[in-house]
Amino acid sequence: MDTMNLPDSVLAAMIGAGATLFTALLNLRLSWKKELKERERGQPITKKTRRGPVLAIFLLMLACAIGGFAFSQYLMAQGESEARNLQAELRTTISEISAAAKRLEQASADKRGKPDAAPQRSEAQRPGEEGVAAVVGIAPCKPKQSKKSAVPCTEQDAAQVSVCAQVPLAAQVKDVALYTRYQDSQQPWTASAVSPGQDAGQARFQDKYFEQPDGAASKQVCSHFANWNGEKARLARIVVKYAM
Secondary structure (H helix, E strand, O other): HHHHOOOOOHHHHHHHHHHHHHHHHHHHHHHHHHHHHHHHHOOOHHHHHHHHHHHHHHHHHHHHHHHHHHHHHHHHHHHHHHHHHHHHHHHHHHHHHHHHHHHEEEEEHHHHOOOOOOHHHHHHHHHHHHEEEEEEEOOOOOOOOOOOEEOOOOOOEEEEEEEEEEOOOOOOOEEEEEEEEEOOOOHHHOOEOOOOOOOOOOEEEEEOOEEEEEEOOEEEEEEEEEOOOOOEEEEEEEEEEEEE
């Protein structure tokens, strides 16, 4: 038991009760010894002598009552102190829970107010995964005329055009697919794929595609196409796949 935390009144009462109890026990022991000696000598026992133990017992009971009262006061004070501490802890816990609830409510409100970024990214990514396409038609090459007859076109005389697909400015190009077929052909585009620099029957895409700006938010991915066929027009198609 820590006496430093006891109230002064409780501590004084406990000290007084202890002293009284000790004194009563000491008097009771002395009286009891004296009575035994007088009986051994055959001396008569007076009323005063007989009253001694009774007084000691009374003092002992009084001391016990005082000690019990002091101890109960101590327990009461201790209980009140613990109750105050518990109330303080409870108030602190309630404040923390209230603050956490407010933060959670604010976060939920912010989340409801903002559009979900994941679907937006998915929508922006889908065209890049599927590919952005562009198709350009190019007329037949015009043969050179000589005094005797027309001279067939060569690749140096070919009509040229740029085929460009528009993509977002921040896009990273992953793949560029090239296709060409005659303008009146019913051949599917999947069967009309060619490689850069490949001769596609008097027609050819350049070896490497290039990029050029197209406004503040987009750019163009292009490839030059040449057609030196003097009889038929052609279609040139580019498909650009990209990632954001």
